Amino acid sequence: MTFLPDTGYTPTPEDRAGLDAWFAEYDAASARREIARMADMAVFPLNLVSDDSAGNGRSAQWDREQFVATMTHVMGEGGEEITFESTRTPVFLSPSMAVVFTDSVMTAGGTTRQLRYADVLVRRDGVWAFQTMIQSGWGDNL
Template identity: 75%
Template sequence: MIQLPDAGYAATTDDHAGVHAWFAEYDAAAARRDVEAMADLAVFPLNLVSDDSASEGASAQWDRQQYVDTMTHVMGDGTEDITFESVRTPVFLSAAMVIVFSDSTMTAGGTARQLRYADVLIKRNGRWAFQTMAQGGWGDNLR
């Protein structure tokens, strides 16, 4: 019989601080439109989960180049400042796995947009990296 681990990992203050520091680094790279630095914070292949314009679920796996190409297109040409204000709720599954729910406001060119998404981060070699992104509205780009 397989011995399952105890549920309900109790994250430490350091666990939370590490995840919030990871997001600060990612958001700073996004604000600079440094897509290569954003990709450095991921594990590839990267899983994507979304829905499409027909309200159907969609998923895909991207390699690094596909992530860089898509995010370069999405992030725009860099003529507008981008800022992020986010409230993040990490749910730790273990010391090395966390699902982070984010409610964010992204402001670009004076226009604010509300975002809700979730990321799965895993710790490898002592550093967090994102492995799965889940956000509505990307599905038509995943086919």
């Protein structure tokens, strides 16, 4: 039998820096609407957890094609600049798994929205990728 340690994993400064760098790259790709690049940074099938307009919890798995199609529909293919100001709180479960809670302000076309979401990321061969997206309001798209 394997016994788990009394406390969770404590990330190294390098762990945190690598995760921060991944999010900086992902936010930059999002701001430029580089949806194919965003998809490159994911593990498919991608798990999604949300709720719909009727207030029901929903979940789904998307392949790369569904991710690209949905994000293109939601984000558009150009136009006004998108900016993000985010505060992230990562919880490292191990050196290769993290749940990251984000409070973000997104501004597009002069409209500002506050977002709160969580992502589950995994590190494979030293590279982070998101595997699960958790955010309210996407359920009608699932």
